[in-house]
Amino acid sequence: xxxxxxxxxxxxxxxxxxxxxxxxxxxxxxxxxxxxxxxxxxxxxxxxxxxxxxxxxxxxxxxxxxxxxxxxxxxxxxxxxxxxxxxxxxxxxxxxxxxxxxxxxxxxxxxxxxxxxxxxxxxxxxxxxxxxxxxxxxxxxxxxxxxxxxxxxxxxxxxxxxxxxxxxxxxxxxxxxxxxxxxxxxxxxxxxxxxxxxxxxxxxxxxxxxxxxxxxxxxxxxxxxxxxxxxxxxxxxxxxxxxxxxxxxxxxxxxxxxxxxxxxxxxxxxxxxxxxxxxxxxxxxxxxxxxxxxxxxxxxxxxxxxxxxxxxxxxxxxxxxxxxxxxxxxxxxxxxxxxxxxxxxxxxxxxxxxxxxxxxxxxxxxxxxxxxxxxxxxxxxxxxxxxxxxxxxxxxxxxxxxxxxxxxxxxxxxxxxxxxxxxxxxxxxxxxxxxxxxxxxxxxxxxxxxxxxxxxxxxxxxxxxxxxxxxxxxxxxxxxxxxxxxxxxxxxxxxxxxxxxxxxxxxxxxxxxxxxxxxxxxxxxxxxxxxxxxxxxxxxxxxxxxxxxxxxxxxxxxxxxxxxxxxxxxxxxxxxxxxxxxxxxxxxxxxxxxxxxxxxxxxxxxxxxxxxxxxxxxxxxxxxxxxxxxxxxxxxxxxxxxxxxxxxxxxxxxxxxxxxxxxxxxxxxxxxxxxxxxxxxxxxxxxxxxxxxxxxxxxxxxxxxxxxxxxxxxxxxxxxxxxxxxxxxxxxxxxxxxxxxxxxxxxxxxxxxxxxxxxxxxxxxxxxxxxxxxxxxxxxxxxxxxxxxxxxxxxxxxxx
RNA sequence: GCCUGCGUGGCGGAAUUGGUAGACGCGCUGGACUCAAAAUCCAGUGUUAGCGAUAACGUGUCGGUUCGAGUCCGACCGCAGGCACCA
Numbered sequence: 001x002x003x004x005x006x007x008x009x010x011x012x013x014x015x016x017x018x019x020x021x022x023x024x025x026x027x028x029x030x031x032x033x034x035x036x037x038x039x040x041x042x043x044x045x046x047x048x049x050x051x052x053x054x055x056x057x058x059x060x061x062x063x064x065x066x067x068x069x070x071x072x073x074x075x076x077x078x079x080x081x082x083x084x085x086x087x088x089x090x091x092x093x094x095x096x097x098x099x100x101x102x103x104x105x106x107x108x109x110x111x112x113x114x115x116x117x118x119x120x121x122x123x124x125x126x127x128x129x130x131x132x133x134x135x136x137x138x139x140x141x142x143x144x145x146x147x148x149x150x151x152x153x154x155x156x157x158x159x160x161x162x163x164x165x166x167x168x169x170x171x172x173x174x175x176x177x178x179x180x181x182x183x184x185x186x187x188x189x190x191x192x193x194x195x196x197x198x199x200x201x202x203x204x205x206x207x208x209x210x211x212x213x214x215x216x217x218x219x220x221x222x223x224x225x226x227x228x229x230x231x232x233x234x235x236x237x238x239x240x241x242x243x244x245x246x247x248x249x250x251x252x253x254x255x256x257x258x259x260x261x262x263x264x265x266x267x268x269x270x271x272x273x274x275x276x277x278x279x280x281x282x283x284x285x286x287x288x289x290x291x292x293x294x295x296x297x298x299x300x301x302x303x304x305x306x307x308x309x310x311x312x313x314x315x316x317x318x319x320x321x322x323x324x325x326x327x328x329x330x331x332x333x334x335x336x337x338x339x340x341x342x343x344x345x346x347x348x349x350x351x352x353x354x355x356x357x358x359x360x361x362x363x364x365x366x367x368x369x370x371x372x373x374x375x376x377x378x379x380x381x382x383x384x385x386x387x388x389x390x391x392x393x394x395x396x397x398x399x400x401x402x403x404x405x406x407x408x409x410x411x412x413x414x415x416x417x418x419x420x421x422x423x424x425x426x427x428x429x430x431x432x433x434x435x436x437x438x439x440x441x442x443x444x445x446x447x448x449x450x451x452x453x454x455x456x457x458x459x460x461x462x463x464x465x466x467x468x469x470x471x472x473x474x475x476x477x478x479x480x481x482x483x484x485x486x487x488x489x490x491x492x493x494x495x496x497x498x499x500x501x502x503x504x505x506x507x508x509x510x511x512x513x514x515x516x517x518x519x520x521x522x523x524x525x526x527x528x529x530x531x532x533x534x535x536x537x538x539x540x541x542x543x544x545x546x547x548x549x550x551x552x553x554x555x556x557x558x559x560x561x562x563x564x565x566x567x568x569x570x571x572x573x574x575x576x577x578x579x580x581x582x583x584x585x586x587x588x589x590x591x592x593x594x595x596x597x598x599x600x601x602x603x604x605x606x607x608x609x610x611x612x613x614x615x616x617x618x619x620x621x622x623x624x625x626x627x628x629x630x631x632x633x634x635x636x637x638x639x640x641x642x643x644x645x646x647x648x649x650x651x652x653x654x655x656x657x658x659x660x661x662x663x664x665x666x667x668x669x670x671x672x673x674x675x676x677x678x679x680x681x682x683x684x685x686x687x688x689x690x691x692x693x694x695x696x697x698x699x700x701x702x703x704x705x706x707x708x709x710x711x712x713x714x715x716x717x718x719x720x721x722x723x724x725x726x727x728x729x730x731x732x733x734x735x736x737x738x739x740x741x742x743x744x745x746x747x748x749x750x751x752x753x754x755x756x757x758x759x760x761x762x763x764x765x766x767x768x769x770x771x772x773x774x775x776x777x778x779x780x781x782x783x784x785x786x787x788x789x790x791x792x793x794x795x796x797x798x799x800x
Numbered sequence: 801g802c803c804u805g806c807g808u809g810g811c812g813g814a815a816u817u818g819g820u821a822g823a824c825g826c827g828c829u830g831g832a833c834u835c836a837a838a839a840u841c842c843a844g845u846g847u848u849a850g851c852g853a854u855a856a857c858g859u860g861u862c863g864g865u866u867c868g869a870g871u872c873c874g875a876c877c878g879c880a881g882g883c884a885c886c887a
Contacts, residue, residue: 216803219803220882221883244886246887328885329887332886344887347887538882609812616812619811619826621826625824631839632840671824672815675813678825741820745820747868785867788819790819793819796819796867798868
């Protein structure tokens with residue numbers, strides 16, 4: 001297309017003026033189909049070629065589905081709260097609101113220049129008060145149903161900047177801004193009881209069609225494990241101390257116990273612990289470490305023995321020593337473990353360091369080299385002696401524990417409650433009020449939204465509180481309960497909040513009575529197809545599913561899972577096969593490509609570059625190849641004759657292409673979709689002339705990926721816009737070629753090819769195969785043992 | 801360490817249920833058109849040997865199943881991503 005930028009603008013306006021992509025909620029004449037792509041974070045850097053890849057893939061799907069007669073909902077919006085916008089604003093001395101407005105403008109312009117068929121009538125930003133009103137409203141529902149609570153939690157704290165850091169900003173245990181060592185500081189934070197939903201989130205996966213790798217990501221994150229709780233007794237006081245283990249079969253091998261440094265029982269027992277100073281010092285030491293350091297693997301085990309305390313192993317009734325160590329986490333299980341150094345690597349390391357005895361209870365391995373974690377015959381294990389495998393031993397031990405009341409079966413999840421507070425300005429204010437007299441009180445729902453104040457200062461405070469804390473006018477309010485003086489919560493919600501339900505809002509984006517009406521949600525039902533980045537498949541998806549399941553349980557959404565298919569796209573890497581980054585200087589800007597080659601070329605290339613779910617490097621040379629292909633399609637217009645119907649010689653390849661392309665698109669094989677069209681275009685090019693209908697078929701099949709030029713060429717043929725066309729269907733009977741070349745093998749090696757016709761029976765094919773010149777050379781003088789004929793595919797002759 | 805994905809020409813990648821490995825595109829080589837260039841078109845292009853027909857080898861490595869393996873099974877090596885002291 002010589003004037004591609006003009007043509008692209010022309011059709012972009014045409015689509016807008018004719019509302020071609022508007023989804024009408026409630027249209028009963030069509031089947032609804034909801035296609036979603038992750039709404040972007042509108043950063044200052046503008047749209048990335050990676051965005052273009054997933055948006056194009058979904059746009060292709062949306063355009064095909066429309067032609068197939070579906071009522072397609074394909075919306076777009078903005079996920080604009082969060083730290084990057086705040087930091088960008090601080091750095092550039094502008095209000096985050098203005099920064100976001102600017103960035104959205106840029107992003108939207110870029111998207112429109114690429115011709116994506118979004119329904120812009122449903123556009124919103126998570127930062128719009130009309131939207132975050134409902135995010136706040138939903139938080140109140142969590143609170144009212146006992147799902148939100150305040151708890152003391154450690155946060156990453158930079159003592160130099162006096163600021164709370166996200167895990168990303170504290171990566172490597174060092175403050176990103178000033179380079180100081182990050183420590184842990186306790187802060188009261190709002191929490192959502194997501195761990196209550198662990199089992200439902202796991203089971204719910206059965207009702208979805210997520211890609212396997214996505215499902216696995218969810219399963220790993222939830223981290224279900226089945227084991228047992230076993231009660232040990234403190235010898236000196238008789239207090240119960242419970243551990244969690246998945247290996248209760250090794251109870252006879254327990255030689256010590258380890259508690260997390262924060263374990264609450266330490267305070268209770270402090271009068272008995274004779275080296276409490278040392279214990280306190282270790283607790284401080286553990287706390288001074290960042291989450292990063294603490295979870296760093298392969299580091300030396302550290303810890304302190306609790307002098308004056310021993311616990312009784314309920315099975316052996318022997319006393320063992322107790323230690324504290326930071327390799328035991330308070331957040332998982334009971335914060336206490338029974339240590340079996342013979343059969344656990346971490347316990348083994350610890351035992352070696354502190355000279356604790358090691359008792360082998362399973363045969364196998366070489367304990368001078370490390371713990372044996374495999375299966376085997378039980379030894380030194382009382383009533384378990386003679387058991388030959390883990391499974392039976394665990395079952396027997398559990399039975400025994402239950403019988404004697406010493407323990408019980410227990411399921412644990414790694415999934416923890418969701419820390420919902422951020423000490424930031426640029427987020428949804430949490431609509432809670434603290435009154436000295438009445439405690440925490442929710443705001444009245446009718447007073448929502450609680451707007452972010454419009455102020456000049458939003459830099460972080462020295463105390464680690466949100467910048468909102470400085471705005472006394474805003475903070476001071478009255479208690480909704482008693483009417484006395486009270487203060488607002490100054491923390492804001494995390495970035496994940498607004499993105500946990502935005503797909504529901506798209507179903508009914510302008511509703512000012514509800515976050516979305518039940519009628520609208522019942523009409524659209526679910527997101528049929530959701531694409532996004534691999535980096536969001538674990539957390540964003542889990543948060544969104546949790547949010548939806550909660551809304552379902554209180555009767556506000558029609559389905560427990562509101563997303564059916566989830567697929568994650570691969571990254572677009574730089575030409576050097578590295579992740580694109582400014583510092584590497586390998587960033588490709590989509591605007592430059594659109595300007596020089598046109599949107600259709602960029603779209604086609606990004607679909608052609610490789611497997612959609614796999615990373616692929618950028619190549620401007622290959623991009624030019626796609627431009628050449630589109631130019632060739634344009635030149636074919638000169639070959640159009642005035643004959644009616646389709647050319648006879650093209651019927652087979654046309655039907656084959658329709659089938660191939662339709663199947664390819666259904667399985668997201670965009671690169672082979674393009675290649676099939678290249679083959680078709682080459683077949684057209686081989687002919688002297690083609691008919692109008694031949695040509696139009698190619699244009700329609702190509703339209704989803706190259707919508708502008710195909711619309712233009714289609715118009716030149718005198719047809720109505722492809723927006724009103726139907727997706728072509730194929731005729732099974734036209735797929736079979738009358739004549740076909742197949743290979744003939746001798747002992748598995750191809751020796752010749754023969755032409756067969758549809759009417760040939762097996763004997764005829766056999767004869768043709770055996771008579772082929774080169775086949776005879778390889779069979780002469782040999783015994784033919786067997787001739788295998790796979791009809792329409794291959795002949796294999798076995799000789800001796 | 802665990803989980804997941806991937807290893808195919810000079811390059812990006814095809815091969816949907818085992819059936820002509822390398823579709824399609826890029827690049828490269830030669831040719832046509834042109835005063836010349838660009839664009840376009842034609843031919844060739846896995847490696848080795850041969851003028852050629854053809855032959856041998858060839859999908860990370862080793863082994864297996866099969867008339868037939870890139871595809872299935874077993875062991876291993878390498879790369880990428882995710883989780884990570886989870887008891």
